Amino acid sequence: MPKVLLTGGSGFIAAHVLDLLLKRGYEVVTTVRSETKASPIRAKYPGAKLTVAIVPDIGAPDAFNSVIASNPDLDYVQHTASPFHYHWTDARTELLEPAVNGTTSVLRAVAKHAPSVKRVVVTSSFAAILSEADLANPHRTFSEADWNPSSYEDGVTGSAATSYRVSKKFAEKAAWDFVATEKPGFDLATICPPLVFGPVAHHLDSLAAINTSNGRFAELLQGKWKEEIPAAGVFLWVDVRDAALAHVEAMERPEAGGKRFFTTAGYYDNRRILKAVRAAFPELAGQLPAEDVRGAPGADFPAGGSIGFDNSRATNVLGIDWIPLEKSAADTIKSLQGIPA
Numbered sequence: 001m002p003k004v005l006l007t008g009g010s011g012f013i014a015a016h017v018l019d020l021l022l023k024r025g026y027e028v029v030t031t032v033r034s035e036t037k038a039s040p041i042r043a044k045y046p047g048a049k050l051t052v053a054i055v056p057d058i059g060a061p062d063a064f065n066s067v068i069a070s071n072p073d074l075d076y077v078q079h080t081a082s083p084f085h086y087h088w089t090d091a092r093t094e095l096l097e098p099a100v101n102g103t104t105s106v107l108r109a110v111a112k113h114a115p116s117v118k119r120v121v122v123t124s125s126f127a128a129i130l131s132e133a134d135l136a137n138p139h140r141t142f143s144e145a146d147w148n149p150s151s152y153e154d155g156v157t158g159s160a161a162t163s164y165r166v167s168k169k170f171a172e173k174a175a176w177d178f179v180a181t182e183k184p185g186f187d188l189a190t191i192c193p194p195l196v197f198g199p200v201a202h203h204l205d206s207l208a209a210i211n212t213s214n215g216r217f218a219e220l221l222q223g224k225w226k227e228e229i230p231a232a233g234v235f236l237w238v239d240v241r242d243a244a245l246a247h248v249e250a251m252e253r254p255e256a257g258g259k260r261f262f263t264t265a266g267y268y269d270n271r272r273i274l275k276a277v278r279a280a281f282p283e284l285a286g287q288l289p290a291e292d293v294r295g296a297p298g299a300d301f302p303a304g305g306s307i308g309f310d311n312s313r314a315t316n317v318l319g320i321d322w323i324p325l326e327k328s329a330a331d332t333i334k335s336l337q338g339i340p341a
């Protein structure tokens with residue numbers, strides 16, 4: 001039974017990757033920051049071929065040496081752990097360095113201690129593809145051929161969104177540079193999703209602890225859209241189950257090696273999410289805004305169109321049949337019902 005290392009197993013996307021890996025019969029070693037994060041995962045999968053190991057900070061030097069040296073028989077690695085939140089005060093040390101050093105320390109440790117690894121899949125992002133200057137340009141189509149032109153310095157001094165995007169760009173670049181320079185015994189595939197929505201499979205104590213990209217669903221459920229629908233941001237999305245499937249297919253399919261995958265299902269806007277949730281949960285009507293509630297600037301899909309996207313490589317090479325927004329939105333709300341505020 002092939003053995004996979006999954007970093008950041010307590011995360012939103014990683015919980016779905018873990019689920020799928022175990023369903024497909026893999027033995028999994030997953031890393032989380034603490035015992036508190038480890039125990040709900042162990043409890044969820046009694047009897048599974050699963051080891052939960054502690055790596056408190058992926059940004060620490062050689063953070064992954066110990067767990068990988070203890071598992072030299074690994075076949076694959078899924079590296080998902082990276083900060084995706086805006087609670088930091090210093091972008092360089094709390095965001096950029098963990099993202100980049102976390103990635104290189106996994107790759108270095110694999111090259112050194114686990115010679116049987118055939119492929120490493122890294123969770124990158126559309127953030128590593130996009131160009132901020134063109135985010136409202138309907139004549140610009142983005143694909144895997146594009147790289148975010150922002151500099152590391154932009155990440156240190158820019159807005160919170162810019163800093164996060166730059167952390168993803170430089171982390172992914174570091175991975176491609178590593179395989180180009182070191183020529184290790186494994187190859188690389190990277191997954192570049194835009195905003196990921198979908199049901200929560202990881203342990204959540206409260207809605208306040210919701211992952212960043214699902215935050216809007218918690219807010220909708222808590223009545224925070226009653227007066228106004230918030231801005232959408234970038235109008236591209238993907239369901240977490242498709243993002244997770246992309247990770248596992250990119251690991252299994254030989255032809256995925258050496259490729260980036262822009263895994264997007266297509267367009268969304270927040271009013272479409274509201275409509276989908278109203279239709280699926282008539283009993284919540286009293287809590288939800290009226291369908292014609294006003295939208296903040298950027299809440300509704302732009303009349304002149306949004307950026308173009310080319311998801312053909314992910315569709316064709318990974319064989320993904322994209323989950324529609326309406327199903328994703330309804331399943332997300334269902335997964336959050338009953339979790340305390």
Ligand code: NDP
Nearest residue numbers: 008010011012013057058081082083098125195196211213
């Ligand atoms: P989560 O915040 O749920 O998951 C992030 C994971 O990384 C958590 O397990 C977190 O642990 C761990 N982590 C973060 N910083 C550190 C650190 N310094 N040391 C150890 N562990 C750390 O977010 P997602 O599941 O959404 O994100 C997973 C990956 O997907 C990330 O690489 C993110 O950039 C990428 N991504 C996400 C998108 C989205 O819309 N959700 C879109 C595109 C890419 P803990 O919770 O304990 O802090």
